[in-house]
Amino acid sequence: MITLGVDIGTGTTKGVLMEDGNKILAMDLDVVKGRPDVVATRMMDNLLETANVEKSELNYIASTGYGRYQMNERQIQITDLTSTGRGANFVYDEPHIILDIGNQSSRALRVSETGKIIQFKVNERCAAGSGRFIERCSKYLTIPMEQVSEISLKADKPQQISSVCAVLSETEIINHVSLGVSVENIFMGVLISIADRAATLLKRVKLDEDIYLTGGLVLLPAMTKALEKVIDYRVHVHPDAHYAAAIGAAKLGYQRALKKIVV
Numbered sequence: 001m002i003t004l005g006v007d008i009g010t011g012t013t014k015g016v017l018m019e020d021g022n023k024i025l026a027m028d029l030d031v032v033k034g035r036p037d038v039v040a041t042r043m044m045d046n047l048l049e050t051a052n053v054e055k056s057e058l059n060y061i062a063s064t065g066y067g068r069y070q071m072n073e074r075q076i077q078i079t080d081l082t083s084t085g086r087g088a089n090f091v092y093d094e095p096h097i098i099l100d101i102g103n104q105s106s107r108a109l110r111v112s113e114t115g116k117i118i119q120f121k122v123n124e125r126c127a128a129g130s131g132r133f134i135e136r137c138s139k140y141l142t143i144p145m146e147q148v149s150e151i152s153l154k155a156d157k158p159q160q161i162s163s164v165c166a167v168l169s170e171t172e173i174i175n176h177v178s179l180g181v182s183v184e185n186i187f188m189g190v191l192i193s194i195a196d197r198a199a200t201l202l203k204r205v206k207l208d209e210d211i212y213l214t215g216g217l218v219l220l221p222a223m224t225k226a227l228e229k230v231i232d233y234r235v236h237v238h239p240d241a242h243y244a245a246a247i248g249a250a251k252l253g254y255q256r257a258l259k260k261i262v263v
Contacts, residue, residue: 001257002053003060004044005087005249007080008036008067011103011131012216015043016246017051021254022090025051027243036067044073062253064245066104078252080245081107081120087248088214089115091240095212097205099198099235100244101223102215103131106194108201115248121204123197130194131216137173137190141183148187152222155188160196169193191226199230210234214244 003021007014013032017025026047030039040063048055063074064083071077088098089111098109110119123130138145159181161169169190176186202211210233217223218241227235240247 001059001254002057003062003250003253003257004047004058005083005246005251005253006040006043006061006063006065006071006074007083007243007246007249008032008040008063008065008070009080009103009245010066011135013039013043013065013067014243014246015040015047016243016250017047017053018247018250018254021251024240024247025053027240027246029242032067036070037072040067040071041073060253060257062249062256064249076253076256078249081109081117081122083245083248083252084214085109085111085117085248086115086251087244087246088212088241089113090247090251091214091238091244092212092236095236096209097202097207098212098214099202099227100214101131101194101198101217103135105130106198106201108198108205110205119205121201123201133169133194134190134217134220136170137187140170140173141177141186143183143187149220149222151184152188152191152220153225155182155184157185158188158192159185160189161193188222188226191220191223192229194223195226195230198227202231207231207233210236212236212241214241216242218242 005016013030015028061074062076063071064078064080068077100107107122218237224235
C-alpha cells in the first residue's frame with residue numbers, strides 16, 4: 001500500500017512517498033512560492049515520477065503543516081504536532097523529547113514510545129525563536145543561508161542577542177556591527193539565542209534526557225553546537241528529520257487507509 005504525506009509549511013513544502021508505512025520510496029522539498037495547492041500537487045507528481053508509481057496506485061494522501069487545508073487531493077489533514085511526533089519516532093530510535101524548530105515557530109514535544117504526543121509547548125509569538133529569524137539576519141548581513149553554519153562555527157567570542165523581540169534583536173545586531181563585532185560571532189550569538197529560547201520550552205516538558213531535533217535546522221551543524229552549549233544533554237540529528245512531519249503524515253495516512261479496507 002502506497003501513501004503520500006505532504007507537509008505544507010510557511011517556508012518550504014516537504015513530501016514523502018511511503019510503502020506499507022515503513023519504507024520510504026521518495027522524498028522531495030520545494031520552496032513555497034505562489035499557491036500552496038499548486039506546489040503540493042507538483043510535488044506529488046514529482047514524487048510519483050521519481051518512485052515510478054502511477055497515480056492510480058496511490059492509496060491515500062495525508063497533508064500536514066500550516067497549509068494542510070490547501071491541498072485539494074488530500075483525504076485527511078493532520079496537525080503538524082501529531083505528524084512530527086510520529087515522523088520523529090520513525091527517523092529516530094524511540095525519542096522521548098523532540099525539539100522542532102521550523103520557519104515560523106519552535107516546539108518542544110514529549111512523546112510516547114509510539115510517537116504519540118504526551119505534552120508540548122509552542123513558541124510562535126515572535127520570529128526571534130525560529131528559523132525565519134536566521135533568514136532575516138542572513139539577508140541583513142548579506143550572508144547566504146547555505147554559509148551560515150560554516151561561518152558560525154568559526155566564532156571565538158559569540159555575541160548573544162538578549163532581546164526576545166525580532167525587531168529589537170535586529171537593532172541589537174546593528175549595534176554589534178557598528179562596534180566591529182565579526183559576522184562569525186554575531187551569527188553564533190543568534191543561534192545561541194535561539195537555543196536559549198528552545199531550552200525554556202524544553203524545560204516546560206521536563207528536560208531530563210537527550211534531545212532529538214526535527215525541522216529545517218537539522219541541516220545546520222552550528223545549531224546543534226549552539227543547543228549543546230545551552231542544554232546539558234546530547235542533541236541528536238538526522239538529515240531525514242527535516243521531513244519528519246511529512247513522514248509522520250504518510251505513516252498516519254497508512255494507518256487510516258488500513259481501516260478503510262474491508263476484510
